Amino acid sequence: MSGVAEVLRGAAERFPGEVVTQAHVRHLDLPDGGGRFALITLDNGFDHTKPTTFGPRSLAGLDAALDQVAAEAAAGEIVGVGLTGKPFVFAVGADLKGVGVLGERAEAVAIGTAGHEVFRRFGALGVPSFTYYNGAALGGGVEVGLHCTYRTVSAAAGALALPEVFLGLLPGWGGCTLLPNLIGADRAVTVIVENALAQNRTLSGAAFHELGIADALFEGADFLEQSLAWTSAVLRGELVVGRPEVDRGAAWDAALARGRAIADGRVHGAAPAAYRALDLIALARGGDLDAGFAAETEGLADLIMGDELRSSLYAFDLVQRRAKRPVGAPDKSLARPVTKVGVVGAGLMASQLALLFARRLEVPVVLTDIDQARIDKGVAWVHGEIDALRAKGRLSGDKANRLKAAVTGELDRAAAFADADFVIEAVFEELGLKQRIFAELEAVVPEHAVLATNTSSLSVTAMAAGLKHPERVVGFHFFNPVAVLPLLEIVRAERTDDGALATAFGVAKKLRKSAVLVKDAPAFVVNRVLTRFMGEVLGAIDEGTPADVADRALAPLGLPMSPIQLLDLVGPAVAHHVAGTLHEAYPGRFAVSPNLARVVAAGKRTLYLPGGGEPRLDPEVAALFETGSAALTEEQVRTRALDAIAEEIGLMLEEGVVAEAQDIDLCLITGAGWPFHLGGITPYLDRAGVSERVLGRRLLPRGVASVPAA
């Protein structure tokens, strides 16, 4: 005990900002003559909006509580020990801010060891121990319960998960070892790897129980009372808890293989956490807890000292905090209410926008287009989507009726938009057309209405140039698929005023999008970075590198898709169009690929052959290609592409396209799905030495998204 206490004291000094979780010990008489019982409550003294976490002082407090109950158990004063949380929260695991300050491996080892030493005591009290998962339990919060003899869970508890792998960590306070021994390797892989890598999917109380993690499930209204009555029944021998035997044979191997396939599919071998967790699950098969816990600590320390984890924590912070408080957004008190939305165009993009606006703003949304047939088709598409959501049970009948009534079509723009507060255009990407539309809109919309454009590459300033009130025009750039990708680039044109901008940010928040303020520069952020990088890959192909070699070049980064898969998703025509726009703006850096032009001219919509399996270049596309003879290796292509990205980001920051490098990373994570372990991209460019090589400087200071200097 003293050893742990000392380690924790040292760690506590390193982390003065810890929000300390107290472990309160209170005694009670179990119902039905169950005997005297000690119940430990984890509580950091705040309400549920600040969930309970474990930092070094918190662990030391729990250790002290365990000293007390262990002595009481030894003296025969209590028949059991329970552990539960404050209202709505059990415990959400290690305090991640405490991980960020660790600069030496020995400290990381100490934290891993301390967690094991404290939590293990729940299994060595001499009396049975019980965890009552009353609410949110994540990571170490779940793990502490795994060390107990029995567990119950509330049906009202949401957010039950082991999210460590999602963040680039692993469940290293017993989770990787205890969970497979409790519920079998396959289910452990589901919880530790599959769910974590599926955008951090969490479990309901019922699912937690169904998986076998908890022995009993009780409703929220009297969860603790029923858990204590159950405890009494178990301790009196009235109830025997049965758990299915874990299959330690072929099923264990199959589970590991499944886990590796999931990890490969998600991170493509580029981030270590999932694989390290799987190694620990493999080791857990023999049930040797000492060996398992020692290996967990090593795994934790390795990951904590790795820049992938630091990049992930940085990325997590961006999407959790920065995305919610966009840098540079005007005061929200300036935002005007939006009680009706107009959409110009009724094509697929416009219809997607109409559906999103209707669902999130719950105000009338009216679509317009150049003829009634297009309008009818757009409205029918939206109504069909609403019906589909209703059929899936995602909307109630009343809500579906409300939304369908809200989305209408109207040929006469003047009638449609006379009382609209926010009108967005989603028509073909042609400046003249958009200018004409805005001029027409200006004549019919109310004076306060915001005019928004979903352009991906045109100048918003130019679009507003001829208007009487250019100050109310903003760029409102969504990413496809609109319902899935969280990013919204909000573009401030030269004359955009704070009221229009604040209104746009207010709408973005209601749409539940991560809004990033960007300057009116060609292609804004995501498309500019992707197009630059794609240009280099296509350039390499044009110059003679085999397409498959060029396409594999970025694989070590673990991007969600290869360059050609991305090109297929965007569509060759759109990619070619954006490349053209950027080439006009920056002819020196953005090339227009003649081969891509030929693909587009031939009307090809994809480069790869359709169907699963290994991607193969469509022979018809290959036949169109005219290439040079300068073949690069994968590494050369990768260097060329990364150097170009670094150069472009350096220029974007100089031009002030966004406030900081963090915004570029946030855009790439939320708009392109670039992974946490790269931190978006700038942490990777720093740690791979690319930014130093190209720009002569880091993009982020050491210690931000990287291990701090020791």
Add this chain to the structure above:
Amino acid sequence: MPRNVRDVVFVDGVRTPFGKAGPKGIYHETRADDLVIKCIRELLRRNPQLPPERVDDVAVAATTQIGDQGLTLGRTAAILAGLPSSVPGYSIDRMCAGALTAVTTSAASLAFGAGDIAIAGGVEHMGRHPMGEGVDPNPRFVSEKLVDDSALFMGMTAENLHDRFPHLDRARADEFAVRSQEKAAKAYADGKIQADLVPVAVRRTSPDAGETGWGLATADEPMRPGTTREGLAGLKTPFRPHGRVTAGNAAGLNDGATASVIAAEEVARELGLPVKMRLVSYAFAGVEPEVMGYGPVPATRKALARAGLGIEDIGLFEINEAFAVQVLAFLDHYGIADDDARVNRYGGAIAFGHPLASSGVRLMTQLARQFEDQPEVRYGLTTMCVGFGMGATVIWENPQWGNR
């Protein structure tokens, strides 16, 4: 349309342990509505033969219908307890006789045929809602001398009752109180009380009141076993200098909730629900508000008359002990000895506590237990005094009677 009045029965009743009101009480950090909810859920749990959707109404009483005791508590508690949304609910107020009135009002509806099954109960969290919270008495009460100032203060009305019956002195009140504590302690020792208590998880964040964190309330907090006459004799009389009413011979300020299942007898039998008591008659009566403790006397007279019974037919009495003198006045009137074994066999509110609008169902639950033990008794009654000068009495028949 022709209709018959149906027999109505008390199927089952439970309560939370009662707590002491105030910052050190067990329920200081527990919501009032949560206390009711735990009772309703316990009733449903221990009567699985009762399909929740068969509950026709939920009547919940509270004296101070503000905050967590407001918002039409019967309806909100029903939803929070997990009853189907098709089950309606409402709130009741007759101060101390709230839960009792919830039972009689429900019973009247069921007897009439406006439903088959009801849940009736009450709650008072006197720590969160002190007596008199938010009241605004009409000034005419005083200007037109409709009532004396003292009528609004229950302790003063008890002193007034001592004035009216000088032979009911402090010594007799104290003696009665000591016996109440003794009987309650014995009832606990005999396991007569615990079976109808719903344990409540209670949180404490302030260390001033004891260990912090989650605990479990499993027993009545106000109980003072070992209370002696000498000990009581030394207590102050807060309502009047040299008065007679003390904290020792009156119920305290308490937190707690009760709930019961009331059903038409034929429906209870059809569903296989227990039939613990059969309703015979009930009555409410008014008296001068200054001596509200006298209310049970005329209320009982009316209830007996309606049932065609005499006081000698009553084999068991559950009289709410808001004040010892108020029980003594009742016994004195009906010629029953202060220590008659038929009266409050398990002790009363002086020991257990009296969370105003919840207490009526506690009386019934305790009477039902006594009926089980004493099949030779045919009739029992539950009675209580009510603020602003009222009494409430319900007469019950023991379904075990004759099954000896």
